[in-house]
Structures are given as C-alpha cells and as structure tokens.
Amino acid sequence: MIVRCIAWMRKHYSLVEKSFLAVLALLLVGDLWVPRHHVHFLGDEIPDFWALFGLGACALIIIGSKWLGHAWLFRPEDYYEREGNK
Amino acid sequence: MAATFFFHPALLFFAALPVVPLLKGVWRQALVLLVPLLAFTLVLGFSPGTHGVVDVQGLHLVFGRVDKLAIIFANVFTLMSIIGAVYGLHVKEPWQQVAAMGYVGSALGCVFAGDFLTLFLFWEGLMVFSTALVFLRKTERSTRAGYRYFLVHVTGGLMLLCGIFLHYHQTGSIAFVRFHQETAGLAEYLILAGFLLNAAVPPLHAWLPDAYGSATVVGSVFMCAYTTKTAVYALVRSFPGFDILIVLGVIMALYGVVYAVLENDARRLLSYHIISQVGYMVTGVGIGTALALNGACAHAYAHILYKSLLFMGVGGVVHVTGRSRFSELGGLWKYMPYTLIFTLIGGLSISAFPLFSGFVTKSMVISGAWESHLNWAALGLTLAAAGTFLHTGLKVPYFIWFWRDKPSFEPPKKDAPLNMLVAMAIAAYYCVLIGVNPEGLYKLLPFDAHYHPYTAQHVMESMQILLFTMLGFFLLIKKLYPEPKVGLDLDWFYRRGAVVFMAFCQDVLRMVDEQVIKNLHKTFALPLLRSFARVANWNDQRVVDGAVDNSAQAVLRLGDHMRVFMQPGILSRYIARTLTVLAGIALLALYLR
Numbered sequence: 001m002i003v004r005c006i007a008w009m010r011k012h013y014s015l016v017e018k019s020f021l022a023v024l025a026l027l028l029v030g031d032l033w034v035p036r037h038h039v040h041f042l043g044d045e046i047p048d049f050w051a052l053f054g055l056g057a058c059a060l061i062i063i064g065s066k067w068l069g070h071a072w073l074f075r076p077e078d079y080y081e082r083e084g085n086k
Numbered sequence: 087m088a089a090t091f092f093f094h095p096a097l098l099f100f101a102a103l104p105v106v107p108l109l110k111g112v113w114r115q116a117l118v119l120l121v122p123l124l125a126f127t128l129v130l131g132f133s134p135g136t137h138g139v140v141d142v143q144g145l146h147l148v149f150g151r152v153d154k155l156a157i158i159f160a161n162v163f164t165l166m167s168i169i170g171a172v173y174g175l176h177v178k179e180p181w182q183q184v185a186a187m188g189y190v191g192s193a194l195g196c197v198f199a200g201d202f203l204t205l206f207l208f209w210e211g212l213m214v215f216s217t218a219l220v221f222l223r224k225t226e227r228s229t230r231a232g233y234r235y236f237l238v239h240v241t242g243g244l245m246l247l248c249g250i251f252l253h254y255h256q257t258g259s260i261a262f263v264r265f266h267q268e269t270a271g272l273a274e275y276l277i278l279a280g281f282l283l284n285a286a287v288p289p290l291h292a293w294l295p296d297a298y299g300s301a302t303v304v305g306s307v308f309m310c311a312y313t314t315k316t317a318v319y320a321l322v323r324s325f326p327g328f329d330i331l332i333v334l335g336v337i338m339a340l341y342g343v344v345y346a347v348l349e350n351d352a353r354r355l356l357s358y359h360i361i362s363q364v365g366y367m368v369t370g371v372g373i374g375t376a377l378a379l380n381g382a383c384a385h386a387y388a389h390i391l392y393k394s395l396l397f398m399g400v401g402g403v404v405h406v407t408g409r410s411r412f413s414e415l416g417g418l419w420k421y422m423p424y425t426l427i428f429t430l431i432g433g434l435s436i437s438a439f440p441l442f443s444g445f446v447t448k449s450m451v452i453s454g455a456w457e458s459h460l461n462w463a464a465l466g467l468t469l470a471a472a473g474t475f476l477h478t479g480l481k482v483p484y485f486i487w488f489w490r491d492k493p494s495f496e497p498p499k500k501d502a503p504l505n506m507l508v509a510m511a512i513a514a515y516y517c518v519l520i521g522v523n524p525e526g527l528y529k530l531l532p533f534d535a536h537y538h539p540y541t542a543q544h545v546m547e548s549m550q551i552l553l554f555t556m557l558g559f560f561l562l563i564k565k566l567y568p569e570p571k572v573g574l575d576l577d578w579f580y581r582r583g584a585v586v587f588m589a590f591c592q593d594v595l596r597m598v599d600e601q602v603i604k605n606l607h608k609t610f611a612l613p614l615l616r617s618f619a620r621v622a623n624w625n626d627q628r629v630v631d632g633a634v635d636n637s638a639q640a641v642l643r644l645g646d647h648m649r650v651f652m653q654p655g656i657l658s659r660y661i662a663r664t665l666t667v668l669a670g671i672a673l674l675a676l677y678l679r
Contacts, residue, residue, distance in 0.1 A: 002423035024557060027550050034546045040456040040464070044543075054551035057472035058558030062565050065347035073348060073573040080572075080581050081227075 027051065092137040092150050094198060095125040095164060096208070099191030106187065107180040115175050118183050122167035122190070129160045136200065145260060148200025154532035155383070159197045159319045161530060162387045163190065165516070166311045166394060173398055173509035174304035182222050186308045188215035193312040197319055202250040202260045202277075205320070209246065209284075212313055213239040219305030220297050231300035234580070238283070238293040246280025249273050267328050278325055284317035286361050287334050287368060288341050292577030295345075295357035299410075303401040306353060310360055310397045311390045318367045318386050326379055331372025332455075336466040339365030343473030347566070348573035352400045352410045352482060356393070359478050362470055363389050363436065369463060370451040376535035378454030383531055385451060388443035388520055392435035395513040396478060399429030402502030402510070403486055407495065412481075412568035416490035422501045426487045428510035433483060435517040437475035440548060443517045446524035446539040449548075453537065472555045479552075480559045485568055 009016050031047050043049040076082070102121045109117055134157075138149030167190040174183060192215060195208030213236070220232035252273035254260050265274045283290040294314070298306045325331065342362025349355040363385070370382030402425045403418065404410045419426055431442070438444035448471065455464035501507065520527050524539060559566070 002427060003420055006419050006423070020553075020556075024553055027546070027553060031546055031550065034542050036543055037541065038453075038456070038543065041461050048550065050547045051550040051554045053468070054472050054554030055558050057469045057551070058476055058555040059562065061343055061469075061473045061476060062347060062558070062562050065344045066565055068344065069348040069571075069573055073575075074569070074571045075574055077350070077570050077572055 024051075091131065092135065092152060093128060094138060094150055094194075095128050095160065096191040096194040096198070098125050098128075099167075099187045099194070103184055103187045103191070106184050109180075114180060114183070118171045118175070118187075119168070121187065122164060122171050125190075125194070126161075126164040126168055129157065129164050132157055132160070138198075139200075145203065146201060147204050148262075149195075149204055150198050151200030151262075152198065154530070155319070155322060156197050158383055158387060158530045158532060159315070160194055162390050163193050163197065163312065163315075166190075166308075166390050169391075169394060169398075169509050169512050170304070170308045170311070172512065173307055173401075173506055175505040176503045177304055182219065182302055182304050185215045185218035185222065186304070189219065189308055189312060193316050196316045200262055202253070202262050205262050206243070206247060206250060209280075209316075210243055212284075212316060213243060216297075216305075216309050216313055219309060220301045222305060223300060223302045225300075228300040228302075231296050234577070235293050235297040238580075242280050242283030242290070245276050245283070249276030249278075249280060252276065262323060264326065265324050265328075270328075278328070281317050281320045281325070282334070285314050285321065285364055285368060286317075287338055287364075288361070289576050291338070291341075291361050292575045292580075294361060295349075295354045295575070296577055298357040298360070298397075299351055299354035303405050307394050307397045307401055310356070310393050314360060314364050315386050315390055318364060318371070318382060321368065321371045322379055322382055326371055327374030328372055331368050332460065332463055333372075335365045335367070335369030335372055336463050336470075337365070338362065338368060339467055339470035340473075341365075343470050343477070345573055345575065346473070346477040346481075348571070350411050350413055350568050350570055350572070352412060352415070352486060353397070353404070355477060355482065356396050356400060359436065359474060360393060362474060363393065365470065366448055366451045366467060369467060370454060373451075373454050373458050373460065373463075375454055375458055376533040377457060377537060378451055380528075380531040380533045380535050380537070381447065381450030381452075381454050383533075384447040384527055385444075387527060387530075388435065388447040388517070391513050391516045391520070392432045392443055395432035395510055395517060396429060396436065396482070398506060398510045398513065399425050399432060400482065400486070402506050405506070406498045406500070406502055407493075409495070411570065412485040413570045414494060415486045416488065417493045418498075419487040421493070421497050421499075422487070424507050425502050425510070426483060428507070428514050429486075430479075430483055431514040431517055433475075433479035435521065437479040437552060438471055438548060439475075439479075439521075439552060440540070440545050441518070441521045443520035445521055445548065446527070447520075449539055449544060450537050468551065472551055475552050475555050476559055480556060481566060484563075 028048050028051060031051070036044060039045055043053070098121050102117055106114060106117060132152050134153045136148060136151050140147045140149070167186075170186060170190075171183075174186065177183065189212060192208045192211030195211065196205055199205040199208060217232055217236045217239070220228055220235055250260065250273075256271070256273055265277075270278075279290070286294040298309055301309055321331070339362050342358040342360070342365065346355050346358040346362070349358060367382040367385050367389070370378040370385065373379075400410065403415065403422065406422065407415070407418075409415055435442040435444045438448045448467075452464050452467050452471075455461075455467060502510075528537065
C-alpha cells in the first residue's frame with residue numbers, strides 16, 4: 001500500500017509539487033490572521049517573518065556549511081586509514 | 087506500604103547479565119524482554135524517597151535517591167530498554183545483549199545515585215559496557231574507534247574523579263546536589279568538564295560520531311539513548327543556571343547542524359544531530375528557569391525515543407544492505423517501505439512538526455530562552471531547528487529511499503526483520519502519542535511550570551519555518567548531493583596526534599637512539615667508563631689493598647716484636663722484670679704516703 005502510494009505520487013509529480021506550493025501560499029496568507037499573544041521581538045510582529053527565516057536559514061546552512069567543507073574541512077573518506085597505517 | 091517500596095531496577099539488569107549467555111533461543115529472548123518490562127513496571131510504581139543508604143568509612147553512599155527528576159529519566163531509560171531489547175531480538179550471539187544490559191543498568195545506577203562516588207561507579211560502568219558495544223562490531227575500523235572511545239572517556243572519567251576528590255577535600259561532602267555559579271571553583275568546573283564530555287559538548291564531542299558510526303547496529307541504538315542523556319540528567323541535577331552552558335549549548339546545536347551537511351554516512355549524520363539536539367538540553371540547563379529545565383527534561387525524554395527510532399530505521403538499512411553511505415544508497419522506497427515510514431516519523435518528530443513529539447518539547451527550551459530575554463539564543467536554536475529538519479527530516483529519507491530510481495546495488499528482497507519493525511513501531515507510537523497528548527509527558531516533569539504548545543501563533547510559526555526550509559531544500563538540492571568525503575573534526579587532534587606521535591617514536595626517537603645515542607656511547611661514554619674503571623682499579627689495588635695489606639703486615643710485625651720481647655723464655659729476665667715492677671710499686675707507695 002505504501003509502495004503504491006509513493007509510486008502514484010512519483011507518477012503525478014507535478015501535482016504533488018503544485019499542492020505543496022499551494023500549502024506554502026496558504027501559510028503565507030493565513031499568517032495575516034493569526035493573533036499574536038507572545039511577542040518576544042520584532043520578528044514576531046512582521047507577518048510571514050518566519051517563512052523568510054526558514055528559507056534563509058536553509059540557504060545559509062547549506063551554502064555556509066558546504067563552503068566551509070570545500071574551503072577547509074573536506075578530506076577523502078579514507079583519510080585517517082590512509083595516513084594512519086603508514 | 088506501597089508508597090515506600092523501592093527495588094533498584096539496575097539490580098534486575100545486573101542480576102540477569104550473567105544468565106543471558108547461559109540461555110539459548112526462546113528462553114534468552116524471553117529473559118531479554120522480561121527484564122526491561124519488569125524494570126519499567128517497577129519505575130512506574132516509584133514515589134519520591136531515599137533508599138539504599140550505606141555508610142562506608144564515614145562516606146555517605148546513597149544508591150536510591152528517588153525524586154521526580156530521577157523518575158522521569160528512569161522512566162524513559164527503562165522504556166527505551168524495552169524498545170532496544172525488541173530491536174536486538176534477532177541477534178544470535180549473546181554478548182551484545184549482555185553489554186546492552188550492563189549499559190542500561192549503569193545508566194539507571196547513575197540516575198538513582200545520591201552521591202558522587204556512586205555516580206562515578208556507574209558512570210564508569212556506562213563507559214565499559216558501551217565500549218563493548220563498539221568492539222562487538224568486530225571490524226578493524228570499529229576496533230580502532232573503540233579504543234579511541236575508551237581513551238577519551240577514561241580522560242573524562244578522570245576529570246570527574248579529580249573534581250569529586252577536590253570537592254570532597256574542600257567541603258567534606260560527596261552529596262550529588264546542585265552547585266551554584268557564584269561559589270563554584272576548580273573542583274566544580276572539573277566535575278562539569280567530566281559531565282560535558284559525556285554530553286558531547288564541543289570541543290569534547292568528537293568521540294560521538296566516531297563511535298556511534300562504528301558501533302554494532304543494535305549497539306548504536308542503545309548508545310544514542312543513554313550516555314549523553316545520563317550526562318544531561320547530571321547537568322540538570324548539578325549545574326542549572328550556569329551561564330556558560332547557554333553559550334555552549336547554542337554553539338553545540340549549530341555545530342552539529344553544520345557537520346551534518348558535510349556528512350556522507352547516515353549514522354554519523356544522525357550522530358551529529360544528537361550533538362545538535364543535546365545542545366537544546368544544555369541550553370535549557372544553562373537558562374535554569376523552571377520552564378527551561380522542564381524543557382531540557384522533556385526534550386531528553388522525546389529525544390531518546392525519536393533518535394532511537396531514527397537509528398533503528400537507518401540501522402535496519404545497514405542490517406539489510408550492509409551500507410550506510412548516502413553516496414551508495416538511494417532508491418530503496420520500493421524495497422524497504424515500512425522502514426521508510428518509521429524513519430519519516432522519527433524525522434518529523436526530531437524536526438518538531440506539530441503533532442509529533444519534538445514539537446511539544448523543543449519549543450519549551452526555545453520559549454524558555456525567549457522568556458529569559460535571551461533572543462540570540464532563541465534565534466540560534468530556531469536556526470538549528472531548521473537545519474535539523476533539513477537533514478534528519480529531508481536529507482536522510484531522501485538520499486536513502488529516493489534520489490535514485492533504483493538502488494545502485496542488488497536490491498534487498500525483504501524489508502528489515504519483523505522484530506526491528508516492531509521496535510520501530512513502538513518508538514513511533516510514543517513519538518506520535520507525546521505529540522498528540524503532551525499532557526501525559528508534562529505530568530512527569532520535575533519542575534513547576536506550565537506550558538501550552540498548541541497555540542495558533544506557535545503552530546503557524548513552526549509550519550512556516552519547516553515548510554519553507556523544505557522549499558529551500560528542493561531548490562538547493564543539487565548542492566546537497568552526497569560527496570564521499572569526511573569533514574575534519576576535532577578528533578583530528580588525537581587521531582592525527584596519535585599518528586604523529588607514533589611516527590615520532592618510530593622515526594625520530596629510533597633514529598636518535600640508533601645514530602646519536604649509539605655513537606655518543608661509543609665515542610664518549612665507553613672510553614670515559616673505561617678510564618673510570620682504570621682509576622678505580624688502581625685505587626683498589628694500590629690505595630685500598632695497600633692500606634689493608636700494610637696495616638695487616640704492621641700488626642703481624644708488632645705482634646712478633648711483642649712476643650719476642652715479652653716472652654723470651656729466660657728465667658733470669660722474668661725474675662729481673664718482676665723485681666723491677668715490685669720495686670716500682672713499693673717506691674710509688676712510699677712516695678704516695
């Protein structure tokens with residue numbers, strides 16, 4: 001059942017994609033009516049701030065980490081074995 | 087009567103431990119299941135009190151301090167031991183189960199310990215049994231990782247022990263109680279360092295992905311639950327409100343996320359997310375308000391369940407395919423669908439999706455930060471939350487089950503074994519249960535603070551962060567394609583350090599020994615020694631022997647002279663001498679008168 005479900009979703013990929021985008025749009029619009037009881041800082045008052053935050057966070061983490069990896073941290077997978085068994 | 091009943095649940099595990107290898111087949115499986123079930127039931131019946139007090143040489147040892155804080159941790163530890171036991175039922179050889187039992191028993195011993203010596207005893211037990219779980223993978227890689235794990239934890243244990251001794255020396259007390267930041271000195275910070283090492287707080291964290299990525303499939307499911315969370319328990323007990331923990335916790339939460347991006351091995355990725363998640367708990371302890379401390383405890387509870395679920399899912403894949411690298415996996419959705427669903431539930435829980443367990447616990451810590459006006463900490467933790475979803479919720483399932491249309495290897499014929507799936511189902515059930523009905527968990531929390539996670543604002547905020555992170559994931563997915571590489575971490579210092587040290591011994595020290603020392607020996611030391619010997623020889627022969635010989639000869643000669651003089655054998659001389667003496671005496675007597 002699970003397999004058939006996933007297979008169906010893979011077959012109708014564009015439909016899944018569109019409904020995902022629709023949900024995103026719904027979130028953006030819906031946020032305008034959400035009452036704010038706990039305002040901790042500026043961002044809580046701006047509608048859709050957290051959507052922007054999520055997108056920005058994602059980009060920051062991926063690009064930042066990968067940059068760090070390529071610039072400095074990445075080594076071949078057998079780095080320690082190769083250097084260690086000398 | 088029932089209110090004061092206490093039987094240490096660790097005793098159950100330690101008593102069953104030697105029996106496990108003696109039993110076979112169904113009997114062993116029954117015992118392995120029965121012990122955790124009994125322990126769980128026992129803990130459910132506990133109520134606060136102090137038991138098992140022993141006085142040894144004036145030291146007040148407490149084995150059974152039961153309070154709400156101990157109970158919630160014991161509760162989840164025993165629950166987890168049931169899940170882990172089910173997950174490991176298929177294992178034929180008994181030693182993993184033996185090690186796991188000792189491991190759980192030690193963790194429970196720590197939780198109920200009322201003094202530092204008892205804590206230390208079980209703390210070391212944790213280390214020994216978990217090291218066994220790494221060694222039992224029986225590959226060269228795991229053996230090496232096991233030794234590293236052991237050495238790092240020995241260091242941590244020693245720091246803890248030094249701290250305990252120093253603290254005892256200063257205060258005369260070994261009671262395992264709360265410390266205060268204002269009065270904390272070297273002793274308290276040494277104890278803190280010991281705890282932080284087990285909690286895998288950077289820079290003392292590199293052992294975690296190293297060991298958990300190398301342990302046995304069942305072993306890492308156990309390990310992800312106990313060592314770090316026992317440390318969190320110890321921190322909540324002793325170090326609430328220590329400011330340094332807030333900074334360390336937030337760094338930790340983000341550190342794990344950054345390394346998770348770079349990681350190609352699924353179990354190592356999950357390990358880095360343990361570091362990240364424990365960061366929330368450490369931050370909560372550092373904030374130290376009732377809400378934040380409750381958050382740390384609740385998050386530990388939820389974390390044990392969803393993280394073990396994730397390790398079980400990925401462990402199932404490792405068990406079936408023998409692979410854990412993203413670059414080799416992919417396309418498994420048709421072949422291991424149940425494992426996929428359970429791993430997804432774990433992923434949604436750790437990502438704090440509404441209706442899953444992380445949502446009702448992680449937000450307690452973040453709210454604690456907001457309410458203490460630590461905006462930077464709250465924002466840092468929220469950023470880490472986005473990263474968590476990015477990796478554990480999206481990257482792990484995507485690159486194991488999707489990504490490729492078909493696996494790049496012979497596809498597995500079956501999903502994970504039934505017992506593994508059942509264990510995953512139990513953990514998944516609890517993940518959803520806590521998410522849907524948080525009050526059940528909140529009732530167990532040790533501190534007095536109320537919290538309501540399901541407000542429209544909070545749900546909307548979370549959904550926006552999570553779904554837009556998902557959008558970002560699919561937009562940037564090309565950047566995330568797995569690369570068969572490792573990220574350098576701080577274990578570099580001791581892994582490369584050990585290699586450099588060995589090279590130093592083998593090359594430099596040996597060269598110095600062979601070339602320099604040998605030649606020095608030949609050219610300087612030997613001739614010098616020889617001339618010393620010559621002088622000594624001369625001294626011995628001439629001075630010492632001469633003195634001895636000459637004095638002996640002198641005594642002999644003197645004796646001869648005396649004999650000849652005193653005993654000549656001539657009667658007239660004897661008479662003459664006698665008369666002379668008598669005359670002398672008479673003269674003396676006359677004179678004296």
